[in-house]
Amino acid sequence: MAFRPSALSPRNAVIAMRLVWFTLLCVLACAFRSNAQTVAELRLRAETIVSSDVLTLGQIAEIHAADEMNRARLASASLGYAPAVGAAREIGRVDVLRAIIAAGFRAEEVRFSGPASSLVRRAAQKLDEQLLRAAVEQAVLTELQAAGATARLVRLDLPPHVDIPTGQIEVRVAANGVRDPFTPFPLTAEVRVDGRTVRRLSLTAQVEAFAPVLVAARDLAIGRRLREEDATVEVRRLTRPVTSYLRETKQLRGMAASRLIVRGETFTIDALHAETVIRPGDQVRIEGASDRVRVAVMGEARAAGRIGDRITVRNAQSGALLQAVVVDEGVVRVRF
Structure with a gap:
């Protein structure tokens, strides 16, 4: 039955209107209190x-407040x-409330x-293979190139993609x-982002290198004392460290020669041995040098020696x- 103030007595109508206004004020007061x-x-x-690396509430939600602070x-x-990259994290309202x-x-x-929740993923970028290859080349080819060799990577096994x-x-x-860089060998690459290590990668690489080296100009018997005319310089593919x-x-x-060396064979350290070039009593040329003066006199050796020995x-x-x-x-040399 609908409420009709005209059906009431004047006094009851006033009371009823007061109740309506009181109820309305209560509702407004509650609303005002809630907004406050x-x-x-x-x-x-x-x-x-x-x-x-660290999540904040402002990253996953829109926040509106009258007070900027x-x-x-x-x-x-x-x-x-x-x-982590490739993973996801779900942030629920309970996490937000905490x-x-x-x-x-x-x-x-x-x-x-x-x-009711927000799904969070990590922004990612793909590691450029050329950047990874350049780092490997810098690490494994620099020494060979500094020694005069022409070197390149002939194998580099990389992951299909790295995020x-x-x-x-x-x-x-x-x-x-x-x-031995000329057979497949393992390497470890450390990937850093903004100064922090984020990945370590296991790689396999192999190098090919060519360099000018000494080659036997003739067959050389075991024990033969070598002369400069016994060798020529040719560019050859290296199969061992360049220092060999x-x-x-x-x-x-x-x-x-420590063994038979055939014509066209490269000279390597393990195929040679140092011989005694001066013996006690040998006449020697003594070369003296300082920063400004160089002199030479004759002398006599009192001990045996190979090139590089001090006697x-x-x-x-x-x-x-x-x-x-x-x-x-x-010939011997002294320093003043």
């Missing part, structure tokens, strides 16, 4: 992609760590809207301990005994 308690309105996003406090409220309380707000001061967090990329490759090869004809001085010699003019380094057959 609301500090901010928060609307969760259904899905969010982030690029930082309150809005900033809520926006910076921590939600823990972001998921963050709000940790930020110093009461639950009833924030009004929620939107979905990493967004940011400034740096790749570090350590080639220490690689004994002889590169200049002056390196043959004082050396002899005692006697100056034939003054009779003084000197310590000198053997530099060639019949």
Whole structure:
């Protein structure tokens, strides 16, 4: 039955109108009180992609507040760590409520809207294969190229794709301990983003290199003392470390063949041995040098020596005994 004030007595009609106004005031008061308690309105996003390591409430929700300071406090409220690249994390309202309380707000001061949770993914970028290859080349080819060799990678096994967090990329490759780069060998690449290591990759590489080396100009018998005319220089493919090869004809001085060396064969250190080029009593040329003066006198060796050895010699003019380094057959050198 509808309420009709005209059906009541004047007194009852006044009372009824007062009750209506009282009820309306109560409703308005409650509404006013509720609005006074609301500090901010928060609307969760259904899905969010982030690029930082740590999640904040402002990254996954739209926050509206009359007071900018309150809005900033809520926006910076921590939600823990972001998921790894390729993974996802679901942030529910319970997680958000904990963050709000940790930020110093009461639950009833924030009004929620939107979905019940937000799915968070990590922003990613693909590691450029050329960047990875360049880092490997820098690590494994630099020494060969510095020695005059022409070198290149003939094999580099890379993962099909590598996703990493967004940011400034740096790749570090350590080639220490690689004994034979001319057969497949393992490498470890460290991928850093903004100065922090995010991935370590296991790689397999192989190198091909060519360099000018000494080659036998004729067959050389075991024990033969070598001369510079016994070798020529040719560019050959390297099959062992470049330091194993002889590169200049002056390196043959004082050396002899440890085994038969056939014409066209490369000279390697393990095929030669140093011979004694000065014996006690041999007449030697003593070369002396300082920063400004160079002199040469004759003398006598008092000990045997190979090139590079330090021996005692006697100056034939003054009779003084000197310590000198053997530099060639019949030649020693002293430093003033």
